[in-house]
Amino acid sequence: MDSKDKGLFSMHSGNGPLSYVKNSSYQGGVLEAAKAIIEEEIATRLEIPNNSCLCVAEFGCSTGNNSFPAMQTIIEAIKYKYQSSNLKTPEFYVCFNDVVSNDFNTLFSSLPLDRSYEVAAVPGDFHGRLLPPSSVHFAYSSWALQWLTEVPKAAEGLKSPAWSGREREEVYDAYLGQFERDIESFLKCRAVEMVDGGIMALLIPGIPDLWDPQKESTVVSRVELLRSSLVDMAKMGRLSVAKSRIFNLPYYFPTADELRAILQKSNIFSIERMEILKCGTFLNIDGHVACLRAVHQNMLAHKFGAETIDETFDLLKKKFYASPVYADPSKDKTIMIVAILKHNNV
Numbered sequence: 001m002d003s004k005d006k007g008l009f010s011m012h013s014g015n016g017p018l019s020y021v022k023n024s025s026y027q028g029g030v031l032e033a034a035k036a037i038i039e040e041e042i043a044t045r046l047e048i049p050n051n052s053c054l055c056v057a058e059f060g061c062s063t064g065n066n067s068f069p070a071m072q073t074i075i076e077a078i079k080y081k082y083q084s085s086n087l088k089t090p091e092f093y094v095c096f097n098d099v100v101s102n103d104f105n106t107l108f109s110s111l112p113l114d115r116s117y118e119v120a121a122v123p124g125d126f127h128g129r130l131l132p133p134s135s136v137h138f139a140y141s142s143w144a145l146q147w148l149t150e151v152p153k154a155a156e157g158l159k160s161p162a163w164s165g166r167e168r169e170e171v172y173d174a175y176l177g178q179f180e181r182d183i184e185s186f187l188k189c190r191a192v193e194m195v196d197g198g199i200m201a202l203l204i205p206g207i208p209d210l211w212d213p214q215k216e217s218t219v220v221s222r223v224e225l226l227r228s229s230l231v232d233m234a235k236m237g238r239l240s241v242a243k244s245r246i247f248n249l250p251y252y253f254p255t256a257d258e259l260r261a262i263l264q265k266s267n268i269f270s271i272e273r274m275e276i277l278k279c280g281t282f283l284n285i286d287g288h289v290a291c292l293r294a295v296h297q298n299m300l301a302h303k304f305g306a307e308t309i310d311e312t313f314d315l316l317k318k319k320f321y322a323s324p325v326y327a328d329p330s331k332d333k334t335i336m337i338v339a340i341l342k343h344n345n346v
C-alpha cells in the first residue's frame with residue numbers, strides 16, 4: 001500500500017512485523033491479554049526488593065475501571081513471588097496518577113473493597129516529575145501515552161484534509177517527533193522515580209506496519225472519519241471553517257517498530273520484552289461512535305461549541321454506516337503494543 005493512503009497517523013511502514021500473540025477486546029480486554037505477560041515478567045524479572053513496603057504507580061488511571069484489575073494482577077503476582085520464596089509479603093501502596101481535572105472522587109469511591117493495598121492520588125502531567133526519587137517498584141501505563149503534550153506546530157495551519165504529499169510527510173514527521181519527545185520526557189522522569197531493578201509495563205495502542213484502509217480499519221481510520229465529519233460540518237456552515245482547518249488532535253498511534261526505536265534510545269531502561277496484542281474492539285458502530293464521543297466531546301465542545309456536538313456525531317454515525325469496513329469488527333487491525341522495561345541505573 002502506498003504510504004500516502006494510510007492517513008495522517010500511519011504514513012510510514014516499519015521494518016518487519018513482530019508476532020501477533022493474543023486476541024483482546026477494547027481496553028479492558030487488553031488487560032486480560034496482557035495479564036499473562038505481566039505475571040510472567042514479574043515472576044522472572046522483578047528483583048525482590050528488601051523492603052517492607054512496595055509502591056506500584058499507574059500513569060493515566062482515569063476513574064479506575066481498568067486500573068483496578070490491572071493493579072490486582074500486578075500485586076497478586078508480586079505477592080506470589082514473595083510467598084514462593086518463603087518471604088514475608090510486604091505492604092503495598094498504589095499511586096494513581098492522572099491529569100488534575102481527572103475525576104479522582106469517582107476513582108476513590110469505587111475502589112475495590114477487598115483490595116490489599118493503600119492508595120494515593122498523584123494528580124499531574126506524567127511527562128513531568130510526580131513522585132519521590134527511587135520510590136516506585138512497578139510502573140504501569142495503559143492506553144494513555146498516545147496523548148501528546150501538544151499538537152505539533154507543523155500540523156497547524158494546513159488545509160486539512162487535502163494536504164499535498166509533501167505537507168503530509170512533514171506533518172507525519174512532526175507527530176512522530178512530538179511522540180518521541182513526549183515518551184523521552186516520560187522515561188526521564190520515571191528513571192528518577194523508579195528503584196534500580198524496577199519493572200515498567202507500557203500498553204500503548206498502535207497500528208500495524210501495513211494495513212489496507214479500503215478493506216480494514218484501525219483507530220486511525222476512525223479518527224479520520226471524525227475529522228472528515230468536522231470538515232463536512234464546516235462546509236455545511238454548521239461550524240467555523242477557519243477553526244476546522246486548524247483543528248488537529250493531540251495524539252499519535254505508533255507502529256511497534258517506531259515505539260521500539262524510541263524506547264531503545266533510553267540508557268536507563270532496557271527493553272525486556274515487546275509483544276503486539278491484536279486489539280480488535282469487537283464494538284458495533286454505535287459502540288464506536290459512543291467511544292469517540294466520550295473521548296472527544298469536551299474537546300470539540302470547547303473548540304466549536306456544545307450546540308455542534310449532536311449533529312457532528314450524527315454525521316459521524318452516518319459515515320460509519322456508509323462504509324462496509326466498519327460493519328465487520330474482525331476488520332479492525334488496531335494493535336496494543338505491550339513493552340516491558342527494566343530500570344538498570346546501576
Ligand SMILES: C[S@@+](CC[C@H](N)C(=O)[O-])C[C@H]1O[C@@H](n2cnc3c(N)ncnc32)[C@H](O)[C@@H]1O
Nearest residue numbers: 060061062066098099124125126142143144147
Ligand atoms: C483512555 S484513558 C486510559 C485509562 C486506563 N489506563 C485504561 O487503560 O483504561 C487515558 C487516560 O490518560 C490520561 N492522561 C492523558 N495524558 C496524560 C498526562 N499527560 N498525564 C497524566 N494523565 C494523562 C487521561 O486523562 C485519561 O484518563
